[in-house]
Amino acid sequence: MPGTDVKRRTGAPFGQDAPYCAAPDPELRVPAQLMGPLSCDCHAHICGPESRYAYAEQRIYTPPDALVPGYRTLLSVLGVERAVLVQPSVYGTDNTVLLQAMKDMQRLGVDCRGVAVLDETVPEHYLDELHALGIRGLRFNLVDVAEATAGPPLDAIRRLCRRIARLGWHAEFLIHVDDYPDLDEWFADFPVEIVVGHMGYCRVGCTVNSPGFAALLRLARDGRCWVKLTGPYRISAGDLPYTEAADFAGAVVEAAPTRAIWGTDWPHVMVTKAMPNDADLCDLLNEWVAESTFRQRILVGNPAVLYGFAASENADG
Numbered sequence: 001m002p003g004t005d006v007k008r009r010t011g012a013p014f015g016q017d018a019p020y021c022a023a024p025d026p027e028l029r030v031p032a033q034l035m036g037p038l039s040c041d042c043h044a045h046i047c048g049p050e051s052r053y054a055y056a057e058q059r060i061y062t063p064p065d066a067l068v069p070g071y072r073t074l075l076s077v078l079g080v081e082r083a084v085l086v087q088p089s090v091y092g093t094d095n096t097v098l099l100q101a102m103k104d105m106q107r108l109g110v111d112c113r114g115v116a117v118l119d120e121t122v123p124e125h126y127l128d129e130l131h132a133l134g135i136r137g138l139r140f141n142l143v144d145v146a147e148a149t150a151g152p153p154l155d156a157i158r159r160l161c162r163r164i165a166r167l168g169w170h171a172e173f174l175i176h177v178d179d180y181p182d183l184d185e186w187f188a189d190f191p192v193e194i195v196v197g198h199m200g201y202c203r204v205g206c207t208v209n210s211p212g213f214a215a216l217l218r219l220a221r222d223g224r225c226w227v228k229l230t231g232p233y234r235i236s237a238g239d240l241p242y243t244e245a246a247d248f249a250g251a252v253v254e255a256a257p258t259r260a261i262w263g264t265d266w267p268h269v270m271v272t273k274a275m276p277n278d279a280d281l282c283d284l285l286n287e288w289v290a291e292s293t294f295r296q297r298i299l300v301g302n303p304a305v306l307y308g309f310a311a312s313e314n315a316d317g
Contacts, residue, residue: 024267031282034079040303043263046101056092066267181211198231220256249288
């Protein structure tokens, strides 16, 4: 069954393996309803080719090649016209693959933005160069913090985010919100808008009543953060239809429909259960968001606001 075969890579850092991930489902299926004009996939990664671009030694997985031509074809089948590529952790702060992929996507006719990973040493002029290339945010991966109770390195993150505020960028966090019941207090006076991936990335077994998830909803409801309706398989115990994820998605849309965005999470790295087909993930959104006006906002209007895509007559739903 696709998604169940995970090879191991030897010689990884800290004496551990960096497992090879299963590849995405190669079957190209059309969803029951195409995502529609100006719709945006707000979360996808381009990886490889491994033969050309080295992965960071300090990584916890090794992805298969997931290249622009295959992703572009997938978007066409799904009816998606815009994309946001997010720097995967396997490249650290080397954004070479991300920037090249963005250029290639634009060349293939896809309006594309990006979310990079940088540290505090980045020079000011490079931030301007990245903005010109379509970068609109920085990603901070906090899921591997050794001592979650100590909290993330928020001071360092704040310093860097003060520098990107002039560009109108946001900060995207990969974080288990169930670890942070006071999340809304932490970000009460943050210098830029924040985006939280995978509906808060609550650990399996958590519910919408988790204090951390409730704090995330307060942030979104108050217009202080955006929530990505992505990675349902990462917060659900079972396979499709990812029942627990439906609860989280429903709570987000009910609380803050103007702050929800959607993405495929292609190529679905580190999925150890049955690999989902992307058409099924599109169909899930239709099940989660029955109201067409909300769906239009999530797919078109909200991404246009957050990432600075060109406005259109349909952009605000």
